Amino acid sequence: MSEDKTQDFLAALPELEEGKTYNFKCYPGIKCFNACCTDLDLVLTPYDILRLSKGLDMPSADLLSKCTTMHMDKATNFPEFRLRMTDSKAKSCPFMTKEGCRVYPNRPGACRMYPLGRATRPDGEGGVSEQFFIVTEDHCQGFKEADEWTGQSWKQDQGFEAYTASNDRYMHILARIKQAGRPVPEKMGHMATLAFYKLDEFQRFITHMRVFERVEVDEERQKKILSDPEETLVFAMDWLELMLFQETDKLQPKNVPNRSRCAE
Ligand code: SF4
Ligand code: SF4
Secondary structure, X not given: OOHHHHHHHHHOOOEEOOOOOEEOOOOOOOOOOOOOOEOOOOEEOHHHHHHHHHHXXXXXXXXXXXXXXEEEEOOOOEEEEEEOOOOOOOOEOOOXXXXXXXXXXXXXXHHHHXXXXXXXXXXXXXXXXXXXXXXXXXXXXXXXXXXXXXXXXXXXXXXXXXXXXXXXXXXXXXXXXXXXXXXXXXXXXXXXXXXXXXXXXXXXXXXXXXXXXXXXXXXXXXXXXHHOHHHHHHHHHHXXXXXXXXXXXXXXXXXXXXXXXXXX
């Protein structure tokens, strides 16, 4: 589901207002165990790919080709990767096993948040405000359990907070493109594929293309960007924002001298 469709889908669901609670528990042994991990339409964010690639110790290009499908979104010219279900009759998730989720510590954000959906909008002060919605499904028995949650306590319990900064930043970039009313040039879409979804390859690109000669990044951060995918992704967002909009408060271009004039 694209981001716009996701927002429309969520808006049609009952909202979990701030401070309100719902009952839920999911555990191995519950009657419906694994019933929710089949036939899904699940868009993966750059941070989802980072965590899966790290957790599976798999190069991002292999993960993308084996476990996802991709199409370029016409409204932005940015790629959209979806989790590819297996060819089995049940169309199950490639990470589902009888014992549960094989990538549980690194499962995608949408899997963490279930049975809640989270919608965001700019708060006008550079951040986002969030709303939670309850996604009830007939087969899910978890709602009959006694454990009580608010949106915030569920988000914290499921380790979703690590995902929000990156996902919200990514949504902000998409929103800026949509606001401009036209998709980015194709080559920028390909750059977004590399920089956001293939962090190992993007690290090599940074070195090969001497990117740090063109932007202000201190040495300590340079080392982190080239060794820690979490830092690489933050830099990728800074870099793409600068490339796309020619300005960002996150990264300054270097004042590169005009070599031809110096040579005169
Ligand atoms: S259907 Fe609900 S309770 Fe059952 S395994 Fe999935 S999330 Fe858990
Ligand atoms: S990644 Fe894990 S939790 Fe998410 S659908 Fe697949 S098996 Fe289920």
